[in-house]
Amino acid sequence: MKLTGPYWRGALAVALVAALLVVQPPHSPAQAAGTDYRDTVLADNPVAYWRFGEASGSAAVDTAGSLDGIYENAPSLSQPGLVIDSDSAVRFGGATDLVHIPDSPLINQGTRTQRTIEVWFQVDDASDRQVIVEEGGGSRGLNIYVEGGQLFFGGWNLADDLTADTPWGGTFFSAAVSSGVTHHAVLVLDQLSATLTGYLDGAEAGAGAAGTLHGHGADTGIGAMNNSSRFPDGSAGGDGHYFVGVIDEVAFYNSVLSPSDVADHYAAGIAPAVEPAVEFVAPNDGAIVSGTVNVEVAASDPQDAAGALTVDISTDAGATFAPAAFNPGADTHSINWDTTLDADGPSTLVARVLDTDGNTTTANIAVSVSNNPGSDEYADMVLADGPVVYYRLGEVGGTTASDELDAVDSSYIGGPALGQTGLVIGADTSVDFDGINDFVAVPDSNLINKGQFAQRSVEAWFNVRSSAARQVIYEEGAGTRGLSIYVEAGQLYAGAWNLSGQVWGPIFLNTPVSAAATHHVVAVLDTGSFELFLDGVSVAVDGGAGMLFNHTGDTGIAAMNDAARFHDGKLSGNGLYFDGTIDEVAIYNTPLSTATISAHHTAGLLAAPQLPSVTFIAPTASDTVSGTVPVEVTASDPQDSPSD
Structure with a gap:
């Protein structure tokens, strides 16, 4: 043979056995x-x-x-x-x-x-x-x-x-x-x-x-x-x-x-990786915990007995670890966690296992610490007014948005950030949506979109990072029949329409809304009217509404789920994702009154006014005074002592 190329020094063999960029010998x-x-x-x-x-x-x-x-x-x-x-x-x-x-x-x-x-x-x-x-x-x-x-x-x-x-x-x-x-x-x-x-x-x-x-x-x-x-x-x-x-x-x-x-x-x-495994036994992912909690994990390895494994557990998202004790009878490892030493709110637990060959694996779950739960006045008030579904959006883990009434549980799509600080007073958390692909998909239900309704109220708390682009807070139905609440161009919009059969609408109401601030919105459909409330106050009303008939287009929170209608027409597909936080979404098949909506807004305010009080002791309102007069008052405050 005639050699026309240079001689190369290398060795031919094909198959990546590890992602580590080190020289590895072939398998024996x-x-x-x-x-x-x-x-x-x-x-x-x-x-x-x-x-x-x-x-x-x-x-x-x-x-x-x-x-x-x-x-x-x-x-x-x-x-x-x-x-x-x-x-x-x-x-x-x-x-x-x-x-x-x-x-x-x-x-x-x-x-x-x-x-x-x-x-x-x-x-x-x-x-x-x-x-x-x-x-x-x-x-x-x-x-x-x-x-x-x-x-x-x-x-x-x-x-x-x-x-x-x-x-x-x-x-x-x-x-x-x-x-x-x-x-x-x-x-x-x-x-x-x-x-x-x-x-x-x-x-x-x-x-x-x-x-x-x-x-x-x-x-x-x-x-x-x-x-x-x-x-x-x-x-x-x-x-x-x-x-x-x-x-x-x-x-x-x-x-x-x-x-x-x-x-x-x-x-x-390729050779299968031989690594240990670890999973949490208790508490459950998404649990609410208080007091002293037994954190227990099950660790295993194809080659080592459970007792030979080294297991550490972190209660602060992996910042620090504590060695876990082996429980021979159960083949588990555990620590006792005093949750009273941690602040209330979301917490990530991490378990780490090391086998005798130096291989390590981790697992984590999200829980919520609640030793000082505070007031549940807001949730109690909502439930007392008879919603058909109520999403508190208080989960700290998982993919289920639970209905407080156990009627229509929904699904988190796209991985929104759960366990965020709530928008209403109390220990319950909220959900932050990324504006890219996060939303809550609400399944079809006779309570929401598959029925015939003369009355409907939709209530939510929200905080949008920017109100310039169109972003859906809530929508149900599609282009022919439905409701929508959304922000765009610095405005909050609420829409309602029934464009087939007994035709009315579309009706769209709007009012200015500020970004990077927490707001309470309620849209109320009642026989003959559609009304929009912002922060406890009626801001717009239209008397041309009627019956909302069966509208099986999908329902979405924080995005358009399949299709919806807006002030400039119908749109289809998923999109118009909300960029910000949403909390406490409730749907009623009754019209909330102006007084009820105002009460809900007041009950939910995180920054409810904490004003001092003052009362005159002397002189009294009817006294006639002259010369030098001692003027005496008594003052009090929910947080400060009188000397402060």
């Missing part, structure tokens, strides 16, 4: 003895599959068919395999070693609209250009190679083969790759999607344009360029660009491996 055969990886590959019907498991000889046996390759110049066989399997691999020395694959209609002599090449490799040094696998030549072909610390994927059909999608390429893209680490590489050609896609270690690494790959009689090589190939800097001829390292498990498919197929192959080939 003793790590596993099975055929799970082989079976995974064969289940996807490769047209050729070289496992490189030979202990001697010059034939690289095709496990899927009869296209045996030829070991040239004696690469080192029977090396530790790169997948978790008892099969071995091949080390290439970088001088003249390669595997020559004979011409075949299954590979290089046929026209292909789909092709997948899969390989595991471990390169000693990824600095120089070294070919892992290639087929074709300068005009048509595919290749996978390393150079400059990158793994390159390439494809091209530069001849005009009288099809609409030729010529195309060369298409080349790359991703960073580590020397001395096992990696898994997959190159997928799909003419139907006109793409060439590369995967590294189970995840997409890049993609580019592609088309049909027509017959390409130039040779196919593994571990080197066999006769010719193409690179971003042009075509190259002859043998060369020899690989230095380990290569294993090379498969060719005349079909497309999907992203999930690639991920499954990668997962089947």
